[in-house]
Amino acid sequence: MTEKIVAITGASNGMGLEAALLFAKRGWKVYAGARRVEKIPQDEDKIIAVKLDVTDSASNQDxxxxxxxxxxxxxxxxxxxxxxxxxxxxEISMDKIRKQFETNFFGAVELTQLILPTMRAQNYGRIVNISSIGGDGYMPLGAYYHATKAAIQQWSDVLDLEVSQFGIRSVCVQPGGTQSSWGAIALNNSKANLSEHSPYQPLVDSVSSGLERFMKSSAKASDLAEVFYKAATEIKPSLRYLHSFSDKFMVNVARKHPQVFRRAILAAMRYFERQNKK
Ligand SMILES: NC(=O)c1ccc[n+]([C@@H]2O[C@H](COP(=O)([O-])OP(=O)(O)OC[C@H]3O[C@@H](n4cnc5c(N)ncnc54)[C@H](OP(=O)(O)O)[C@@H]3O)[C@@H](O)[C@H]2O)c1
Structure with a gap:
């Protein structure tokens, strides 16, 4: 039987790393890419660690x-x-906004374009795009992050319509809060992006304490790796994969009742504002 091959980007930490380990354990050969290639466990038989920066076209081609x-x-x-x-x-600079889209959206687009001719020739392939519950829902300070995740969902759905005729499917996983470096990086960025004497300082303080609490009660990266595996292997795939009941509930409210969702976010913001003042 031909060996099953999966390519995973962002495999040096968090969900990507756990997914690489899971696919390898289940007999797949994993091409695991990230900038910090030294953090990826190398196992010539199962996991090939490759230096990859998805914002760099030459790196994607290599x-x-x-x-x-x-x-x-x-x-x-x-x-x-x-x-x-x-x-x-x-207050976020245009350079940083562009980098956010280069990483979360254009990197995925370019890699997919590079891989599709081979998948079409095979008459088989699966593109699994890691979005977020924040592809439908949102919170303050995440304007550009949520925009990239909403973009990848719309793009994935259109792509799926175009490539399913070749036996290829494009699907999205929407993780909710998950233990990884993601929360610390987002928190650091929200502080680093504040200008001096920013009028948004109180908002950053209250959202940060809310985000910290939210991340404490989050899922394990290994649980999400199982969801990635399901999205990659299910014979009749869904367009969306979500992990927990609360993630599904949140996405449902955001999609079907946008006003209710907005009121809930505003109420949470006021709650964390009050907590911060105590
Ligand atoms: N954790 C959450 O709560 C959560 C919730 C919803 C969605 N997500 C999404 O899930 C995905 C995985 O996040 P995570 O939670 O596992 O975060 P993480 O622990 O911070 O891991 C992110 C991975 O992305 C890689 N990466 C970042 N920039 C890159 C670039 N330019 N080129 C190649 N790799 C790059 C990092 O590797 P290097 O730094 O070594 O390159 C790292 O391996 C992300 O798309 C994130 O937006 C996360």
Missing amino acids: FVQQILTQAGHIDVLINNAGYGEYGPAE
Whole structure:
């Protein structure tokens, strides 16, 4: 039987790393990409660690070239690399906003374009895009992060319509709060993006304490790796994969009752504001 091949971006930490370990344990060969390649466990038989920066076209081309030269085919691409450039929408620099889209959205787009000709020739392939419950829902300070996740969902759905005729499916996983470096990076960014004497300082303080609490009660990255695996292997895939009941509830409210969702977020903001003043 031909060896199953999966390419995973952002595999040096968190959900991408756990997914790499899980696929390898289940007999797949994993091409695991990240900038901090030294953090990826190398196991020539199962996990090939590759230096990858998804914002760099040459790096994306090298990544795909290495997979196709060595393995000759690819079953699944998991577009997982991402982070939250949090901060007030008014104050984040355009350079950082562009980098947010380069990483969370354009990187996935470019890798997918590079891999699709091979998947079409195989008449099989699965693109798994790691969005977020924040692809439908949102919170203050996440304007550009949420915009990238909403973008990847719309793009994935259109792509799926176009490529399913070739036996290829494009689906999204929407994790909720999950233990990883994501929360610390988003919190640091929300502080680093504040200007001097910013009028948004109190908002950053209250949202930060809310985000800290939210991340404490979050899922394990290994649980989400199981969801990635399901999205990658289910014979008749869904367009969306969510982990917990509360994630599904939140996404449902955000989609079907946008006013209710907004009121709930405003109430949470006021609650954390009061807590911060105590
Ligand atoms: N944790 C959450 O609560 C949560 C919730 C919803 C969605 N998500 C999404 O889930 C995905 C995985 O996040 P995580 O929680 O596992 O976070 P994480 O622990 O911070 O891991 C993020 C991964 O992305 C990689 N990465 C970042 N920029 C990259 C670039 N330019 N090129 C290649 N790799 C890059 C990082 O590797 P290097 O730094 O080594 O490159 C790292 O391996 C992200 O798309 C995130 O937005 C997370």
